[in-house]
Amino acid sequence: AQSVTQPDIHITVSEGASLELRCNYSYGATPYLFWYVQSPGQGLQLLLKYFSGDTLVQGIKGFEAEFKRSQSSFNLRKPSVHWSDAAEYFCAVGPLGIQGAQKLVFGQGTRLTINP
Amino acid sequence: EAGVAQSPRYKIIEKRQSVAFWCNPISGHATLYWYQQILGQGPKLLIQFQNNGVVDDSQLPKDRFSAERLKGVDSTLKIQPAKLEDSAVYLCASSPTVAGDGYTFGSGTRLTVV
Numbered sequence: 174a175q176s177v178t179q180p181d182i183h184i185t186v187s188e189g190a191s192l193e194l195r196c197n198y199s200y201g202a203t204p205y206l207f208w209y210v211q212s213p214g215q216g217l218q219l220l221l222k223y224f225s226g227d228t229l230v231q232g233i234k235g236f237e238a239e240f241k242r243s244q245s246s247f248n249l250r251k252p253s254v255h256w257s258d259a260a261e262y263f264c265a266v267g268p269l270g271i272q273g274a275q276k277l278v279f280g281q282g283t284r285l286t287i288n289p
Numbered sequence: 290e291a292g293v294a295q296s297p298r299y300k301i302i303e304k305r306q307s308v309a310f311w312c313n314p315i316s317g318h319a320t321l322y323w324y325q326q327i328l329g330q331g332p333k334l335l336i337q338f339q340n341n342g343v344v345d346d347s348q349l350p351k352d353r354f355s356a357e358r359l360k361g362v363d364s365t366l367k368i369q370p371a372k373l374e375d376s377a378v379y380l381c382a383s384s385p386t387v388a389g390d391g392y393t394f395g396s397g398t399r400l401t402v403v
Contacts, residue, residue: 177331209394216293216380216394217332263331276322276345277392279331 175200177264179280187288188256194249194283196264206247207265207277208238217263223247234258259287291315293395295381301401307369310398314362314383320344321358322392323366324380332380338364371402 176199186192198204205224209217221232228240238249247264261284267277294313302308314321319340324332335354337345340361349356353372358364368375378399382392 214396214399216396217382217392218394219392265331276334276337277332279333281329281331 175204175266175278177266177278177280179262179264179283181283182281183284183286185286185288186254189253192249192251192254192258192285194262194264194285196247196249196280197245198247198264198266199245200266205267206238206240207267208232208236208247208249209263209265209279210234211261211263211282213260220249220262254285254287256287256289259285261285293381293383293393295379295395295398297398298396299399299401301403302371304373304402305370307367308371308400309365309367310379310381310400312364312366312381312395314364314381315393318383318385318393319361320384321364322382322384323356323364324382326378326380326397328377335366335379368400371400373402376400376402 178197180195207222208220210220211217220236221230221238223230223240231237236249236251238247240247261282263282264280265277293315296311300308321338323335325335326332335349336356338358341358354368356366366379378397380397381395384392
């Protein structure tokens, strides 16, 4: 069965510092991988996605993620965080297929706090 | 393009009462999903519709939860009777059928059962 693990429940970084959020997945085939961000009281916003090709993907708001098949990881990075990046971040894996989109399985999330 | 609309935004009910949530997906999106997000956890799929047919409802507690998507557009999710553990955010999402397109989530309905 597919699963996603986000080892860090809560991370605190200083504004301007670099950020890396970890995500490990378990999936039998080539996964489709996503990172979403959720601000308090809001829905989920897609940051970036990986389907195939270049293993380093660029997303919105200056985020990037790298797919490493050998490590079953899809870590999210940002070179310099801003106070507005404080939110909950979710990694997800999905078996999208030619028959249409299917369900996503989410990790438990990592809460990011930014120190001024 | 308009996003996924959900209502109400908040709902507080007593246990054993019933409640219904409404979702209007993005126009033209054939696939609609209802997710349950309990505080401190990631969203979990409850049910997936393709047009007006159910594709996956394996994690829907069918003794108390029901959902429908009449005419393949709007959808309602109902809980009857509610339990304390149903307190959560209920997220609706939609996507087109073409592979490679991601979801669009609504803002969710926050349910508190007291």
